[in-house]
Amino acid sequence: MTATRRFRPGWLSSYATLYVLFLYLPVIFLPIFSINTAATPKFPLSGVTLHWYEDLPKTPALIDATWNSLIVGVSASILSTVLGILAARSITRYRYPGRRAIN
Numbered sequence: 001m002t003a004t005r006r007f008r009p010g011w012l013s014s015y016a017t018l019y020v021l022f023l024y025l026p027v028i029f030l031p032i033f034s035i036n037t038a039a040t041p042k043f044p045l046s047g048v049t050l051h052w053y054e055d056l057p058k059t060p061a062l063i064d065a066t067w068n069s070l071i072v073g074v075s076a077s078i079l080s081t082v083l084g085i086l087a088a089r090s091i092t093r094y095r096y097p098g099r100r101a102i103n
Contacts, residue, residue, distance in 0.1 A: 029041070037047035056062060091099060 032045070033041040034052055035048050035050065036042075036045045037049045037051070038045075
């Protein structure tokens, strides 16, 4: 007797939906709760304010972190672009073992 299972796409789509909700619900709710007047996140919102954003430009640690993130992001983008271009030229120009597996 062989044990085979039928593939049911309904389970896969349900799993994918739950996974996406798990990933994106915090991203959706964070900006909503950040403009709330209450100090703790709760529904219904007690009011709308930008009070929590007033001190952001005055915080030196946040400014340093922003610059560090910008430097790392730009450096990674430039490095990955250069390496990608060099790899693409190598694949299209030269013949070497294993080249077909990359294509």
